[in-house]
Amino acid sequence: MGIAGYMGVFITISPLLLLILAGYWKLFEKAGRRGWEALIPVYHLYIMLKLNQRPWWWLLLLAVPGINLILFFVILIDFHKSFGKVRVRQITMAVLLPFVFIPKWGFDKHTQYVGPVAGDDFRERYGKTVKSPVRELAEAAFFALLVACAIRGFFLEAYTIPSSSMESSLMVGDFLFVSKINYGARLPMTPVAFPFAHNVMPYTGTKSYWGGIGLPYYRLPGFSHVKNGDAVVFNYPMDADSPYYRPVDKQDNYIKRCEGSPGDTIKMEYGQVYINGKSVTTPANAQMEYGVHTDGTGRAPGPDMRYRLHLKDVQQFTRADYTLNTTAASAEKLALSPYIKSVKPDVRLRGFYDPEVFPHNPRLRWNEDNWGPFVIPKAGWTVKLDSVTLPLYSRAISVYENNGLAVKGKDIFINGKKTDSYTFKMNYYWMMGDNRHNSEDSRFWGFVPEDHIVGKAVFVWMSWDAEAPSFNKIRWNRVFSRIN
Incomplete structure (x- = not known):
């Protein structure tokens, strides 16, 4: 998604942000403060603490990772309670739908400031609903977890680059954000899972999910589709095999560059990628x-x-x-x-066979620098099946699209019926690392199905160089840099 796309996102959500700010402006005025104070970041939290007679030094704890998110919701919930919104339903709605309830309360003449939450008058008035500090923290932690899960699942997720497969475009030690809204957020396919643990639990190494319930693939509308050249995070398709047998959304996350899109004819000759007969510009830092x-x-x-x-x-x-x-x-x-x-x-010669290279067929004699041409499957595309095409598309037909595939002599059977063609249900992509000779990618295991796509890598917010001298560990030129 280019600059125009990001402007479109901003224009889309701007009315919601304005509604929230207008609501807090009015609530601040009802509490005897000036409305503009609600617009100043951090300072508005200080005013909320002051209105509820909470210690100012709580602001310092906002700099502590983990604690900051919980404390942020403690401050917000306290502020909402100071207007008599003490029921769990009211607090939940304010957290999940702030653009509805904050302006509603701000412009509602019946909603008035009733006093500081830590004050004696408030405790006397709402004594039955006043909770212990432990329970208040537990509630705040629950809402923080709820919002964090929603952001991580539907909007933005943080990742770290662990390997050199995308160097020097993305470096080991890069911390980046991956947008879920660019291609549309994929709804959970394995709903019973421990929050913030992808497929294994930390320290114990045990599974973090239960595969007894599986939901069908569905993706929310996005602002664009995967394009050639995008840096894409996706689930590693080979995790569907032994020994893991993981469901799609619990397979390991990989990040590569999309080199080929559905319907493209792709090949590589002496390390140069060609799409539909035209050479593709190699990434500048590959x-x-x-x-x-x-x-x-x-x-x-x-x-x-x-x-x-x-x-x-x-x-x-x-x-x-x-x-x-x-x-x-x-x-x-x-x-x-x-x-x-x-x-x-140092590129490999044509005709030199590497058995590790997809589709692992000695008749093709492909290697990592020389392969193709072939067509990347597209939803609705029908391929003629024979001894040449079947090695390329058999895994997509049987594993990714869940068909029974058998070959008996020269005959091909799909779901028990003899056939000589197949029409694909999903779109597929060809992903490659920018570090051409140090990347495990589509050249070795084939196509990436559309239901494996997680999101688009959009920017690096921190970069740590473990090999650098002590005082140069942070790569300052990469901090808050956009990913091309």
Whole structure:
């Protein structure tokens, strides 16, 4: 989603935000404060604490992760209670539908400020509904959990980059946000699960979900669809197999770049991707393996050069030659060194068969740098099934679209019926890492079904370099940077 798309989102939600702010403006005025104080971030929380006779230093706790979200809801709930909204139903509605109930109470002449929640008069008036501090914290924690789950499930989720498969576009140690609204949030398919634990419980390693109840795939409307070039988070399709047998939404999360969309004809020749016969521009910060030939003195890049040029996986195999992983820009800089004779991409030759490469068929003789062409399945597309196409599409037909598939001699049977064609029910995508020679992606396990799509990676909010010197751990040039 481009700038226009984000502006569309802002324009869509702006009326709701204005309603909430207008409601708090009126509530502040009813409590004897100036309405504009409700518009100033943090300061408005200080005023709420003051109105309810809570200690000001609670604001300091808002800087503590985990505690801050719970305390934020404690302050809001206290403020709502100071207007007589003490019932669980009223508090729940204010948390879940603030754009309805905050302005309603603000402009309702019958809703008046009744006094500070911590005051004696309030306790006397609402003695039966006043709860113990422990119960109030428990309620606030529940509402914080409810809202956090809603945000994580339907709007935005935080992720960390654990591996180098997307370097140098996304770096190990990048902390990023993934938007669920770009492609539309996928509703839970495994509803019985522990909150904030994806597929295993921390420390114990046991399953965090119960697979006894499974819901059909459904996605809410989004602002766009997956496009070629998007950095996409999706569920790893091979987790459906032994030993995990995980349901779709509990499979591990992967992040790759979409290189091919439904209906595209895709191929790769000597490391270059082609879509519908046209070459695709390689991401600017993509990495690949290079062969380096030196003057034979045995010199190799030192630690400083390796860190500065981001040279990875350096492997010397003769006195004059070694290989390494880096970007095209770094390879050009490395070639300027006086003892370097040449730096060339180390791509595999056509016809060299790699059994690890999809669809693992020796007749095709494909490898990670040379494969295709073939069509990426599209919903409604009918493919003729034969000895050439079946290896490409058998997993999509049997595993992802839940059909019984059998081959008896030269005959193909789907759900017990002999056939020579199949019409796909879902759209599929081809995902690849920007680190071309250090990424486990569609080249090794094939297509990604549309029901596996989680969201679009939109921006990096923090980046931590564990290999950097002590005072340069934070990559400041990546903080709050947009993901292209």
